[in-house]
Amino acid sequence: MTNDEPMTFDDLLARPQFSLSQAEKEAALTPVLNELTAHHRARCPEYARLLDVIYPGGGVARSIAEAPYVPVGLFKTNRLQSVPDEEVFKTMTSSGTTGQQVSQIAIDRETARRQTTALSRIMMHVLGPDRLPMVMIESGTLIKDRLRFNARAAGVLGMANFGRQHFYALLDAAPAQAASHVADDMKLDVEGLRGFLQKFGGKPFLIFGFTFMVWQYLFQQIDGRGFDLSNGILIHSGGWKKLQEISIGNAEFRRRFAESCGLTRIYNFYGMVEQVGSVYLEGEDGYLYPPNFADVIIRDPLTFAEQPAGKPGLIQVVSALPLSYPGHSILTEDLGVIEGIDDSTCGRQGKYFSVIGRVPKAELRGCSDVHATEVSRNIASAERESVPV
Amino acid sequence: MTGIDRLKNAFVQSLGISATSDFDALAYGVTPGWDSVAHMNLVAEIESTFDIMFATEDVIDMSSFAKAKEIVSKHGVDLNA
Numbered sequence: 153m154t155n156d157e158p159m160t161f162d163d164l165l166a167r168p169q170f171s172l173s174q175a176e177k178e179a180a181l182t183p184v185l186n187e188l189t190a191h192h193r194a195r196c197p198e199y200a201r202l203l204d205v206i207y208p209g210g211g212v213a214r215s216i217a218e219a220p221y222v223p224v225g226l227f228k229t230n231r232l233q234s235v236p237d238e239e240v241f242k243t244m245t246s247s248g249t250t251g252q253q254v255s256q257i258a259i260d261r262e263t264a265r266r267q268t269t270a271l272s273r274i275m276m277h278v279l280g281p282d283r284l285p286m287v288m289i290e291s292g293t294l295i296k297d298r299l300r301f302n303a304r305a306a307g308v309l310g311m312a313n314f315g316r317q318h319f320y321a322l323l324d325a326a327p328a329q330a331a332s333h334v335a336d337d338m339k340l341d342v343e344g345l346r347g348f349l350q351k352f353g354g355k356p357f358l359i360f361g362f363t364f365m366v367w368q369y370l371f372q373q374i375d376g377r378g379f380d381l382s383n384g385i386l387i388h389s390g391g392w393k394k395l396q397e398i399s400i401g402n403a404e405f406r407r408r409f410a411e412s413c414g415l416t417r418i419y420n421f422y423g424m425v426e427q428v429g430s431v432y433l434e435g436e437d438g439y440l441y442p443p444n445f446a447d448v449i450i451r452d453p454l455t456f457a458e459q460p461a462g463k464p465g466l467i468q469v470v471s472a473l474p475l476s477y478p479g480h481s482i483l484t485e486d487l488g489v490i491e492g493i494d495d496s497t498c499g500r501q502g503k504y505f506s507v508i509g510r511v512p513k514a515e516l517r518g519c520s521d522v523h524a525t526e527v528s529r530n531i532a533s534a535e536r537e538s539v540p541v
Numbered sequence: 542m543t544g545i546d547r548l549k550n551a552f553v554q555s556l557g558i559s560a561t562s563d564f565d566a567l568a569y570g571v572t573p574g575w576d577s578v579a580h581m582n583l584v585a586e587i588e589s590t591f592d593i594m595f596a597t598e599d600v601i602d603m604s605s606f607a608k609a610k611e612i613v614s615k616h617g618v619d620l621n622a
Contacts, residue, residue, distance in 0.1 A: 241570060261570070272601050281596045295578050309577040313600045316588075318581065 158183050161472050164445040165269060169277045170435075170500035172444050174493050177502050178216055181447060184472045185219040185480060186212050192478035195234035199478040202226075217449045217458045221468050221481040224255070227426055233258035235476045246303055246425040255426055260476035267429030268313070270473055274433055274443050275314050278419055279385065285352035286315020287345070287384075289361025289370050291322040291338055303425050304362065310428070311360045311387065319348045322369055338365075340373040349380070356383050362390035363420065367400060375412045382414030389421045389431070393510060402438055422486075422507050426479050430471035432505075439491050439504040445472040448505055450490050451483065461490040464508055485511045544591070544620035548613060551590050552606065555583035569604040591618045 159180040164172075172180065193200045193210075203210065203220055213219040226232065233240065239260045246255040259267070294305050312318055321344060325337040348357075359381070361370065366388045374381075386409070392401065400408075402420060409415040422440050423431035432440040432448070442448055449468040450459040459465040467488040470481045487508040496504055542550070552567065553560050556574045569575050575583070584600050587593075587609065593616040595603075603609050610620060 264570070268601055272597055276597060279597070281598065283595065283597050283600065306577075309581075312577075312581050314597055316585070316594070 160184075161266075161445065164472060165273055167444055169273055169443045170441050170502065173501045174503060177444070177447060181445070181470070181472065182213055182216055182219070184445075185216065185470055188472065188474070188480040189213070189220055191475065192234045192480070196232055196478050198230060198232055199234070216447050216470055219470060219481045221470075221483045222478065223483050224424070224426055224485060227255035227257060227477075227479065228253040231256045231258065232479075233477050235260045240476070244303065244306065244425050244428060257426055257428075257479065258477050259428075263474060263476040266473045266475070268310070270429040270443065270445060271310060271431065272313065274431055275311075275387070278387075278417075278433065279314055279358065283314060283316045284356055284358040284385070285317045285348070286312070286319065286358040286360065287348060288312070288318055288320045289322060289359065289366050290320055291324050292320035293324055294320075306428075307362075307389070308360070315358050315360070317352065319344065321345050321348075322365075338369055340369050342373065342377075345374070345379070353380060353383055356385060359384050359386045359415075361386075361388055363388045363392060363405075364390060364394045367395055367405065371409060371412070375408070379413045381409070382416070384415050385417040385419070386415055387419050387421065389423060392507070396509065402434075406438065424469070424484065426482055427469055427471045427473065430469065430473050435496060435498040435500050435504065437496065437498045437504075439496070439506060441496075441500045441504050442502060446470060448488065448490070448503060450488055450505070453487075453511065456483075459490070461493060461503075464489040466511065467505075467507065487511060544613070544618055544622055545610070547590050548587065548606075548609060548620065551583065551586040552609075555579055555586045564606040567606045587613065591616070593618065 161184060164180060164184070189203075193203055199222075202222065207220050235258065240258045241261045241264055242259050244257040244259055288308060290308055295309060321341055322338045323341045325339050359366075359370070366386065395401070395405065406416075406418050409418060418434070420434040420440070421431040427446070430443070430446045432442055432446070435441050447470050449470070450463065450465040451457065451468055452459055452465050456466075464487055467484045467486045468482065469484060472480065474480045487510065488505050489508060490503055490505045493503050494501060549560070549564055552558060552564065553562075556567075556572065556579050558567070558572070558574060566572075567575065569580060580600075580603075584595055584603070588595060591613060593613070595612065599612045603612055614620060
C-alpha cells in the first residue's frame, strides 16, 4: 500500500489492531464514513429524511467528528434498515428490561460477516490465534433455550468462538425456574470449576462473562477459597452501573481479582447491540481503545460540540461495520472522557477513553445491568454488608 | 469409512440433518439447524473425529461443507483415505 492510496475497510481490518495514530485514523476512516453515509442515505429513506432535517444541504465530512450522527434512541422508536426485508439475516434486539423499548437492528449476511471478523481481529490481539479452554460465567440453559434468545445469549455465543471445551460455570439452583434464566438464584458450580482448573488451569485459559455476573457469581463465590486463576484471561463487558452502586469500580475489580486468585489479565470491553463487533477493548493500562475501524468522539451534552481530551461528555461511536442499517455513527446515552491520544503507556495508538456512566434519566440498559435489575432487590443489602467500601 | 464420510457424519450428528442431505448446499445460518449453538457442537465434533484443533480463524471461516473440507485438509487430514 502506498501513502496516497486510501485504506479500505479490509485494510483497516487486516492491519494489526490499535496500530493507527489518530492522524492516520482520521485519514483512513473519514472517507469510509462518508461512503457509509451516502450508502445509507441512498438505501434508507427514513435516514435520508432525517439527514435532510438535521444536516440540511448534506455535505461531506472532512473529519471523523464531522460525520453526521443519530441518537441511539432512534433505533428503539424506528426500525431503520438499508436492505430489503428478504436480505435481513437476523434482527438483533437490545437487552432492555421488561417494559422498556428495545433497539431493533436489522443485520444482513455481509454485515454479520464483518461483525464476526472484526470481533475476532480485536480479541485475537490479546488472545492470540488459538482457541483457549473457556469458562463462561453463565448457565448452560441460557443458550439451550433458543426461542428466548436475547442479547446476552448472542454475546455469549459471539465470544464462544474464541474458546474450546466450554464450561458453563453457573447452575440454576431451582430447575423449575431454569427456563427463565432470569432467576436470581444462580450459583457457581464450584466443583465443576475445580475440575476445569485441574484439567486446564496450568496453561492459559479464557473466562468470559458480564461484568456484574463475574463479580457476583464468580468473585464473590471464590474469594478466600484458594482458587488459582493466574493463567486465566478474563474478558468481561456489560456495564458498571450495578457495581458502582456498591462502590466497585474498575480499579477495585482488578485489584481484588489479582489479590484473591492471581488473575491479572483482565480485559473489559465497551460495546453495544447497535454496533455489534465494534468493541472497545481495555488495554493493560485499564483504558478503553477503539479498534482501527472505529472511533469515539466525546460531545458536550448541551451544545454537542466535540470535547477535548479530559473533558467528559456524551460518547459518540463511529464504526465502519454497519451496512444493513444506518448505525455507523451513533450518539450514545453514555458519558465518557478521552484520557489521551497517541500517548498510551501500553503501546496502542490513537485515542483512549473511559466510560463514566449513563446520562441521568437514560433507561437502564446493558446486558449485565439488566440482569442486575432483576436481582438487585435480593442482593443489595447482602452485598453492602460483605463488600468493604 | 473414508475421511469424507466421517466429516459428513460429524455434520449429521451435530446439525441433526439427514445422512442423504445435499452436503454441498449446507450453509451456516441458512441450513435449518446450523445456527451459532450448533456451530460450536459441529466444531467440537469435527475436532474429536479427526483429533485436530481448529484455530479461531477456522471456526469463523467454516461457513459451508466445502470450507470444512478445506480446513480439515489444511490440518493434515486425507479426506479420501
